[in-house]
Amino acid sequence: MPKITFIEHDGTQHTVDAEVGKTVMQAAMDNLVPGIDADCGGECSCATCHVMVNADWTGTVGGPNEAEDSMLDLNPERAANSRLSCQMTVSDDLDGLIVDLPEFQF
Amino acid sequence: MSEAPTLDMADFDPQDLALEDIDVSQRSIWIHDKKMAFFERLRDEAPVHYCKDSEYGPYWSVTRYKDIMEIDGNWQDFSSEPAITILEPEEDFPLPMFIAMDPPVHDEQRKTVQGSVAPANLKLMEETIRSRTQRVLDDLPIGEQFDWVDRVSIELTTQMLATLFDFPFEDRRKLTRWSDVATADEESGIVESEEARQAELYECLEYFTRLWHEREEQGERSDLVSMLAQGEATKNMTPQEYLGNLILLIVGGNDTTRNSMTGGVWALNQNPGEYAKLRNNPGVIPNMVSEIIRWQTPLAHMRRIANKDYVLDGQTIKAGDKVIMWYLSGNRDERSIDRPNEFIIDRDKARQHLSFGFGVHRCMGNRLAEMQLRILWEEVQKRFHMVEVIGEPKLVPSNFVHGYTEMQVVLHPH
Numbered sequence: 001m002p003k004i005t006f007i008e009h010d011g012t013q014h015t016v017d018a019e020v021g022k023t024v025m026q027a028a029m030d031n032l033v034p035g036i037d038a039d040c041g042g043e044c045s046c047a048t049c050h051v052m053v054n055a056d057w058t059g060t061v062g063g064p065n066e067a068e069d070s071m072l073d074l075n076p077e078r079a080a081n082s083r084l085s086c087q088m089t090v091s092d093d094l095d096g097l098i099v100d101l102p103e104f105q106f
Numbered sequence: 107m108s109e110a111p112t113l114d115m116a117d118f119d120p121q122d123l124a125l126e127d128i129d130v131s132q133r134s135i136w137i138h139d140k141k142m143a144f145f146e147r148l149r150d151e152a153p154v155h156y157c158k159d160s161e162y163g164p165y166w167s168v169t170r171y172k173d174i175m176e177i178d179g180n181w182q183d184f185s186s187e188p189a190i191t192i193l194e195p196e197e198d199f200p201l202p203m204f205i206a207m208d209p210p211v212h213d214e215q216r217k218t219v220q221g222s223v224a225p226a227n228l229k230l231m232e233e234t235i236r237s238r239t240q241r242v243l244d245d246l247p248i249g250e251q252f253d254w255v256d257r258v259s260i261e262l263t264t265q266m267l268a269t270l271f272d273f274p275f276e277d278r279r280k281l282t283r284w285s286d287v288a289t290a291d292e293e294s295g296i297v298e299s300e301e302a303r304q305a306e307l308y309e310c311l312e313y314f315t316r317l318w319h320e321r322e323e324q325g326e327r328s329d330l331v332s333m334l335a336q337g338e339a340t341k342n343m344t345p346q347e348y349l350g351n352l353i354l355l356i357v358g359g360n361d362t363t364r365n366s367m368t369g370g371v372w373a374l375n376q377n378p379g380e381y382a383k384l385r386n387n388p389g390v391i392p393n394m395v396s397e398i399i400r401w402q403t404p405l406a407h408m409r410r411i412a413n414k415d416y417v418l419d420g421q422t423i424k425a426g427d428k429v430i431m432w433y434l435s436g437n438r439d440e441r442s443i444d445r446p447n448e449f450i451i452d453r454d455k456a457r458q459h460l461s462f463g464f465g466v467h468r469c470m471g472n473r474l475a476e477m478q479l480r481i482l483w484e485e486v487q488k489r490f491h492m493v494e495v496i497g498e499p500k501l502v503p504s505n506f507v508h509g510y511t512e513m514q515v516v517l518h519p520h
Contacts, residue, residue, distance in 0.1 A: 040175065040458070070209065074466065076217070077225070104229075
């Protein structure tokens with residue numbers, strides 16, 4: 001299974017095995033990674049699964065889709081590499097992916 | 107209005123009415139607290155339900171959790187304009203506000219003020235909120251009956267609002283009054299007439315216009331009035347638009363958290379087992395806060411207008427139809443929430459509730475509300491074995507603000 005590393009705001013790292021076809025948000029929830037709330041359960045409707053994609057990975061992962069962009073846009077702490085992890089599907093291409101978690105979810 | 111005499115819903119068991127005759131907007135079932143049984147019937151038998159005639163004209167009720175999420179997340183097909191409650195805006199007194207606008211104007215105006223209650227700013231406010239909460243609680247009488255709504259819920263939320271606006275602190279109860287007046291109508295008992303209501307809201311505008319003029323030249327400040335007066339998307343607002351947005355921020359920060367502050371005490375009193383859990387494990391407070399917000403659902407509904415014909419659960423909502431998303435019902439939907447009628451402070455996935463709404467209009471102050479409630483309960487638990495409710499609280503006579511006008515309590519220290 002592809003491995004994904006989540007780095008908390010304080011530097012704590014969590015490397016988890018992620019199931020292909022599930023979302024990056026679900027990989028975090030399934031492995032009890034703290035710092036992701038996912039209040040809407042993966043519907044791109046709350047922006048509480050915000051992650052920042054590591055610079056080496058932004059090209060592979062790509063940018064947000066339209067609905068995701070409008071949700072991210074409400075967050076004053078949005079960065080250029082911000083994504084909602086419920087909108088990122090795990091694939092073998094993402095093996096080794098690193099994402100940073102924000103200090104606070106929106 | 108139809109010519110037939112209107113049935114008073116409160117006189118009936120919901121099972122005894124024809125589905126087509128049900129009108130969940132009727133004030134009587136809110137005053138007599140009978141609405142939950144009506145919502146249960148609609149969720150089971152007519153989750154997308156058309157009421158052909160009501161005090162507010164015809165409207166659709168959407169009562170299941172997942173259906174509400176579908177509509178709330180879809181601003182393209184369901185417009186928030188020109189208002190977000192079932193009540194039609196007064197034609198001669200429009201109150202434009204960003205919650206009742208669609209993107210892109212909504213986004214621009216919201217972004218102007220969002221930063222004031224964004225998490226980074228909240229960290230800076232935490233100590234102030236805690237010391238104020240401590241002061242309010244330390245001033246309460248012990249072993250003597252008093253109104254929790256007035257002394258705690260209103261006081262704490264009003265102090266918070268005054269801080270966010272940098273509003274003269276000694277005048278802060280004006281904010282409470284304007285909040286009540288803004289959501290009132292002639293039958294609420296809060297104002298005598300629509301004219302009186304508008305007159306009071308003009309006083310609000312006048313007061314805030316003075317603050318605006320003082321602040322538009324004062325350089326960068328982080329209060330909401332300065333943000334509006336200086337923001338590119340808001341500095342050229344009309345007075346009516348300024349008033350609309352003020353009311354949005356006042357009601358949004360006042361009527362909501364206030365009623366969750368009261369509702370939590372009431373829920374714990376009705377569930378002594380849960381109160382015992384809280385005493386044994388104060389670490390549960392953050393989770394309990396989400397459960398209180400779900401259980402209370404301080405705003406019972408939001409409304410949309412369909413932009414096009416839309417099929418939901420086999421019903422065709424026509425372009426132009428009014429659609430009411432009953433958050434209070436969705437938060438009791440057993441299809442999405444386990445044992446939804448029970449108050450369970452250590453509930454799994456307690457954050458997954460509808461009270462903040464979903465999509466681009468999702469509550470802007472959600473994290474502030476959660477923080478205020480968390481601090482309140484942390485400080486209450488340090489001081490009191492029990493906040494005991496005496497009798498039953500009095501309900502706000504409204505199908506929008508789901509809350510309390512009064513709740514008598516007695517404090518029992520440890």
